[in-house]
Amino acid sequence: MKLLIVEDEKILCDSIVSYLKQENYTCDSANGYASALEKTEQYDYDCILLDINLQDGNGMNLLRELKSNNKTDGVLIISARNSLEDKVAGLQLGADDYLPKPFHLSELGARVSAIIRRRNSAGNNIIRLAELSIDTQARSVEVAGRLLELTRKEYQLLLYFAYNKGRVVSKNAIAEHLWGDEMGDAANYDFIYTHIKNLRRKLIEAGCGDTIQSVYGMGYKFSIS
Amino acid sequence: MKLLIVEDEKILCDSIVSYLKQENYTCDSANGYASALEKTEQYDYDCILLDINLQDGNGMNLLRELKSNNKTDGVLIISARNSLEDKVAGLQLGADDYLPKPFHLSELGARVSAIIRRRNSAGNNIIRLAELSIDTQARSVEVAGRLLELTRKEYQLLLYFAYNKGRVVSKNAIAEHLWGDEMGDAANYDFIYTHIKNLRRKLIEAGCGDTIQSVYGMGYKFSIS
DNA sequence: CTTCCACAATGAGAAGCTTCATTGATGTTG
DNA sequence: CAACATCAATGAAGCTTCTCATTGTGGAAG
Numbered sequence: 001m002k003l004l005i006v007e008d009e010k011i012l013c014d015s016i017v018s019y020l021k022q023e024n025y026t027c028d029s030a031n032g033y034a035s036a037l038e039k040t041e042q043y044d045y046d047c048i049l050l051d052i053n054l055q056d057g058n059g060m061n062l063l064r065e066l067k068s069n070n071k072t073d074g075v076l077i078i079s080a081r082n083s084l085e086d087k088v089a090g091l092q093l094g095a096d097d098y099l100p101k102p103f104h105l106s107e108l109g110a111r112v113s114a115i116i117r118r119r120n121s122a123g124n125n126i127i128r129l130a131e132l133s134i135d136t137q138a139r140s141v142e143v144a145g146r147l148l149e150l151t152r153k154e155y156q157l158l159l160y161f162a163y164n165k166g167r168v169v170s171k172n173a174i175a176e177h178l179w180g181d182e183m184g185d186a187a188n189y190d191f192i193y194t195h196i197k198n199l200r201r202k203l204i205e206a207g208c209g210d211t212i213q214s215v216y217g218m219g220y221k222f223s224i225s
Numbered sequence: 226m227k228l229l230i231v232e233d234e235k236i237l238c239d240s241i242v243s244y245l246k247q248e249n250y251t252c253d254s255a256n257g258y259a260s261a262l263e264k265t266e267q268y269d270y271d272c273i274l275l276d277i278n279l280q281d282g283n284g285m286n287l288l289r290e291l292k293s294n295n296k297t298d299g300v301l302i303i304s305a306r307n308s309l310e311d312k313v314a315g316l317q318l319g320a321d322d323y324l325p326k327p328f329h330l331s332e333l334g335a336r337v338s339a340i341i342r343r344r345n346s347a348g349n350n351i352i353r354l355a356e357l358s359i360d361t362q363a364r365s366v367e368v369a370g371r372l373l374e375l376t377r378k379e380y381q382l383l384l385y386f387a388y389n390k391g392r393v394v395s396k397n398a399i400a401e402h403l404w405g406d407e408m409g410d411a412a413n414y415d416f417i418y419t420h421i422k423n424l425r426r427k428l429i430e431a432g433c434g435d436t437i438q439s440v441y442g443m444g445y446k447f448s449i450s
Numbered sequence: 451c452t453t454c455c456a457c458a459a460t461g462a463g464a465a466g467c468t469t470c471a472t473t474g475a476t477g478t479t480g
Numbered sequence: 481c482a483a484c485a486t487c488a489a490t491g492a493a494g495c496t497t498c499t500c501a502t503t504g505t506g507g508a509a510g
Contacts, residue, residue: 171487194467194489376496
């Protein structure tokens with residue numbers, strides 16, 4: 001999942017990017033009209049987070065540009081609470097949602113995932129990766145047609161890896177995704193090592209081979225052929 | 226937390242109400258302008274869910290009425306995707322958020338709780354109920370100044386009870402709140418009995434007395450003096 | 451009042467999750 | 481290339497959560 005964050009307040013931009021990276025998205029950022037336009041011409045994004053009140057005043061133009069070019073990217077407008085007209089105009093131009101400042105990062109994440117979900121509502125609930133198939137309705141996993149029994153955490157972990165196939169995910173990203181805010185503040189997620197170990201063992205026993213690679217200092221990468 | 230659902234499609238209205246009740250809200254519903262107006266004059270709501278496209282065409286009038294009367298209720302507009310103008314006008318009239326149809330009930334729930342959170346952002350994180358006090362930051366619980374050690378599930382359960390003090394909550398509502406969609410579909414939540422038992426024991430040992438009452442066929446009610 | 455049934459409570463034990471101490475691996479510094 | 485620091489893997493142990501079988505309880509029906 002690839003996102004573009006268009007926001008000229010650098011501090012805010014960085015904190016959004018770092019949060020969304022944790023949440024497993026791939027993020028590009030742009031600090032104004034010109035660089036944003038360039039990015040959108042170069043890549044397709046699953047969702048663009050657009051601060052409508054850019055310094056250069058061109059946030060709205062960017063949105064107009066995007067929509068008139070038949071871009072399929074989703075758009076989430078971020079707007080200061082007092083700029084009602086811009087917000088409204090943005091929706092009329094075809095943005096998918098808006099989020100008033102100030103907001104919690106977790107809320108931002110929820111909106112982004114809602115936009116993406118709504119756009120992919122062709123909703124397939126079986127994920128197939130080579131001989132591995134995950135039925136997200138039945139919460140069951142099969143390897144080459146044979147049922148693989150996983151505990152809840154193992155299942156969640158595998159699902160997260162599946163969504164992020166081929167991408168390196170950090171230990172923290174995994175932890176935030178599997179435990180959310182259930183844990184106290186003493187966030188020591190070393191027990192992930194144990195879950196990784198167990199999942200690896202089961203996958204290897206099932207004949208998947210070495211699918212979870214460690215990336216020293218970075219996290220883990222799941223890949224399967 | 227008290228909500229008003231204004232929606233004239235009976236089936237949709239019922240499913241929203243039943244979902245939100247599960248989510249621990251107290252819900253009133255109204256199927257048109259007149260009954261909604263009456264309700265809002267009678268009660269204060271934490272959030273009003275308003276379908277702007279009512280049969281009688283008065284959804285917008287209702288919103289205007291509310292806002293001009295200095296009502297402090299939050300408003301979430303529910304609108305069909307194609308009625309852009311109404312949606313936009315609604316926001317201009319001071320609604321807090323909108324949600325396009327069709328939507329997932331879980332998303333509706335998220336928006337409602339976001340509105341309520343934003344409005345209560347005076348955010349107090351210590352809940353005091355008689356000699357019991359719950360620090361939601363530190364995730365710690367004290368009874369008459371003495372620390373009470375609870376496991377994660379016990380803590381979550383107590384917190385849920387605390388939010389719903391004096392109200393009967395069903396076993397299913399508890400389950401949905403503590404486990405969300407983590408569980409498979411085979412939703413047999415009998416193990417809640419065990420958690421109830423353990424929490425009861427700890428509360429009694431700590432000197433809180435008999436705070437969790439069973440309500441036969443309904444669920445449980447938490448009360449503390 | 452007795453019988454019956456569904457709901458609730460309980461204890462014991464299994465399964466799962468987290469902690470801990472130890473060992474091993476990887477990259478960095480001098 | 482040693483020595484070191486950091487990160488990762490592992491097995492075992494302890495705690496938490498869940499399951500299961502059994503018992504108890506409240507309400508409805510006869």
